[in-house]
Amino acid sequence: MKTSYSEIVNENYIGKTENPIPMNEILKKANEEKLEPSSSSLEKVLFLGIDVQQDFMDNGALGVPGAHEDVARMTKFIYNNMEKISHISVSIDTHIPHQIFHPCWWIDENGNNPAPYTVITLADLDSGKWRPIVEPIKSREYVENLEKNSKKKLCIWTYHCLQGTEGAALENQFANMIYFHSVARKYALNPIVKGQDPLSEMYGIIKPEYDRRGYVNQALLNKFAKFDKIIIGGEARDYCVYESLCQMLEFYKDDTDMLKKFYILEDCMSAIGDKAEVDKMYADLQKKYKFNIVRSTEFKL
Template identity: 50%
Template structure:
């Protein structure tokens, strides 16, 4: 039985805003709990949180609608399963201002930068509609590779998750819960920084959309084999969550049992507007081909 109430850890009214609870205050509560350390778990469970960061909250620079409810539900799920989740792994989208998916990378013939959500195609660059401020040939080559590989088109995103800023930090209430878990279960949080290559997008936690060198995180991929269940939530469902899942299941393939250990908490993730239908179709295809599970946090029992 937990001594600390959920409301003492998470203030749902402050999701997406300043976190007023200090770590030391939180750790006093955590140190009062007496729960078996995660190293003694018989069934090993990984909770993977994708990009639960301030800039993806509803009032963030690249806000995802319904993200506050997603955080509320995932923190409640973790609270109810503090004694069952063995390890937490978190991805942290981390950028600089000058990267090829930000407006500053491109200009038109009059020196104007593209507005957010502009799609830049190979034809746009070859015809001079958009020009890279620098590394023009490398930028065009990247777009050509995206088209060759059948990847998402290059979208110019609002500036977001700039390294060292508030927007790049974990959402405060989610941070409270995952660090609380870390203390009471004596389990280190795996924090995986992604997206720092100026010449590539990196939606998935495993590898960039395209890069000249192999940027695959093989160590994390192979660590997944240690778990009996892999539970995934995060933002945005349409991009970073979907691509993370796709990268994992495609690596292991339909002849390996690992994809069938994946459980998507469907009510703890939301898509970027305009991508809803394509996202649902893609998730159902991954479910059909690889046997992943799509569940609701309120119904899924560990």
């Protein structure tokens, strides 16, 4: 590599809106590397970055403590494996204010919106504690099915990843690295946009928590089968990363060879909730599906 890590990533600017390294300069350097195209790689390795966006950085609208350090480790991992990783995919959480998990969707008996992190249950709807200002029938259906089928309750989040805002953008230093990789390795990086249905949450990248259509991103599931390794990092460890992993592993549950292809970079993701509880979630999941949990600083491709 002629281009140094520091010519692509400035760790002091992780999570900030300003980017001191012009993207045109970065991509010019990428093109000058003359690396083998990803299509020539004998081993197909996918790096999957889940929701590595500004609003999920430490000081973002829905900040995940530790996200800055995760980005630093992810970008170093990609740089150190520039010619081993053949493709990168990223998911991008994308919303508008009026969605079922945002405050303006709901009011109480006094017309007040719920505070962020309020949990709304089916019992709350039936008692009149909270009511939706739009789509009352479909909203109740969603909360009911969320509790019945997903065994979850609706959590009201801070407004985050609003379409077209800085918070919805990829974290800028991570973007520097992944776009450098795509140009240097000569492939198109196609983002996975999720979360646009106003009547559903979509933590995982494969399907919503509940929707009437029963949507499943089958094309993405089929894409994974073309790779020899799928390496995953992102935010948050206990929400979008975990749910994405559950959805992928459940689909391939009867294919032990496929399950072994999944590698979770445990030091490239952080949790919103209690770390010990999240550790147990992953330990239980690993015991069930036999995928790999590794550290980016130790894992060799």
